Amino acid sequence: MTSRVQRPPAEERFAEELARLAEEDTGPRPPGWRLTLTSARTFVMGDVELGIAPKYVGNASLVERSLVTLATTRGLMLVGEPGTAKSLLSELIAAAVSGDSTLTIQGGAATTEDQIRYSWNYALLVAEGPSTRSMVPAPMMRGMAEGRVVRFEEVTRCPLEVQDTLLSLLSERVLAVPELSGDDAMVYAREGFNVIATANTRDRGVNEMSAALKRRFNFETVHPIADFDTEVELVRTESAALLRASGVAAEQDPAVSELLVTLFRDLRTGFTANGSPVERLSSVMSTAEAVSLAHATGIRGWFLRGDAGTVTDLAESLAGTATKDNSEDAARLRRYVEKVGSQRTSAAWQELRRAHARLTGP
Numbered sequence: 001m002t003s004r005v006q007r008p009p010a011e012e013r014f015a016e017e018l019a020r021l022a023e024e025d026t027g028p029r030p031p032g033w034r035l036t037l038t039s040a041r042t043f044v045m046g047d048v049e050l051g052i053a054p055k056y057v058g059n060a061s062l063v064e065r066s067l068v069t070l071a072t073t074r075g076l077m078l079v080g081e082p083g084t085a086k087s088l089l090s091e092l093i094a095a096a097v098s099g100d101s102t103l104t105i106q107g108g109a110a111t112t113e114d115q116i117r118y119s120w121n122y123a124l125l126v127a128e129g130p131s132t133r134s135m136v137p138a139p140m141m142r143g144m145a146e147g148r149v150v151r152f153e154e155v156t157r158c159p160l161e162v163q164d165t166l167l168s169l170l171s172e173r174v175l176a177v178p179e180l181s182g183d184d185a186m187v188y189a190r191e192g193f194n195v196i197a198t199a200n201t202r203d204r205g206v207n208e209m210s211a212a213l214k215r216r217f218n219f220e221t222v223h224p225i226a227d228f229d230t231e232v233e234l235v236r237t238e239s240a241a242l243l244r245a246s247g248v249a250a251e252q253d254p255a256v257s258e259l260l261v262t263l264f265r266d267l268r269t270g271f272t273a274n275g276s277p278v279e280r281l282s283s284v285m286s287t288a289e290a291v292s293l294a295h296a297t298g299i300r301g302w303f304l305r306g307d308a309g310t311v312t313d314l315a316e317s318l319a320g321t322a323t324k325d326n327s328e329d330a331a332r333l334r335r336y337v338e339k340v341g342s343q344r345t346s347a348a349w350q351e352l353r354r355a356h357a358r359l360t361g362p
């Protein structure tokens, strides 16, 4: 028996939708695109009447502006707090525009030029010398040659000189390979090539982005979901899908996700819904973290007892999410649960108070 892939890329998960949109789509397409701009927007935002699932929850005009940018000669830079769906959005857009979201460079302190441009198969290089055969193209070279969108994740985590590799690629739209000669020495970008970069605002100061690079991108800020009910709904559907994939055959009590989202929003913004101030945590209280916590809650319930997780399970998992890298956060969280829980009478809040008191001691 072969096991399933944990998370296939968007173009596989939604292959049927993409094929249908491409077929029904008769308007003008930007050069090199698989879909029209409006169909790409529909793919990302969803359309109930057309049977296209909603995927990114947020501002349709942000998605529109992002797509317009990609049809120009400037790159697209998605910035925002961690867990606001920047990576998801870049994956969905790349799948819609190019039919491929896998040309991805993961930025980090150890990212090198080789991982952006090309490297060599050393056995072939030694045996035959430099040739297109001995060359191993990296995502940027492939994206240029194939006319596809390239994703550059967490670009500001790369050293500045590595970021600068992008400069000439984005402005000249050509990649020079000095080791080769003739036609092979220049890889010209084809229609459809562009770059979607993402950067976390929390990483500011790790490596600032160079001014020259900034000029080659249009920036879009991705915000956390503004509306409470919308966020609860997203956490519910996303965690339900994850739980099904994990083999959990029970429905989670809706009170769990509602409490979870309330708690995350209060601690993210520093205010409760009725405006009374609470201490913010230094940990990231993102929607993405809320989804994974609802998932963990269900896993605990199902594999320990056979239900879909309770508020007590949530409390057990909460410490590892909300108080990750700061011991002060544990105390803040406890004070929050005490303060807010004493004002809220629902069974879920009372259970959280009891569970939390037990977890963190007297």
Ligand SMILES: Nc1ncnc2c1ncn2[C@@H]1O[C@H](COP(=O)(O)OP(=O)(O)O)[C@@H](O)[C@H]1O
Pocket (backbone or CB within 6 Å): 055, 056, 057, 058, 080, 081, 082, 083, 084, 085, 086, 087, 088, 089, 198, 224, 225, 234, 238, 287, 288, 289, 291
């Ligand atoms: N606005 C949103 N729309 C859809 N999913 C969201 C949204 N905000 C958060 N999520 C959740 O977060 C996950 C994606 O987070 P990710 O793209 O990794 O964030 P980032 O790259 O900004 O850190 C999604 O799979 C989804 O569960």
Ligand SMILES: [Mg+2]
Pocket (backbone or CB within 6 Å): 086, 087, 088, 153, 198
């Ligand atoms: Mg990301």
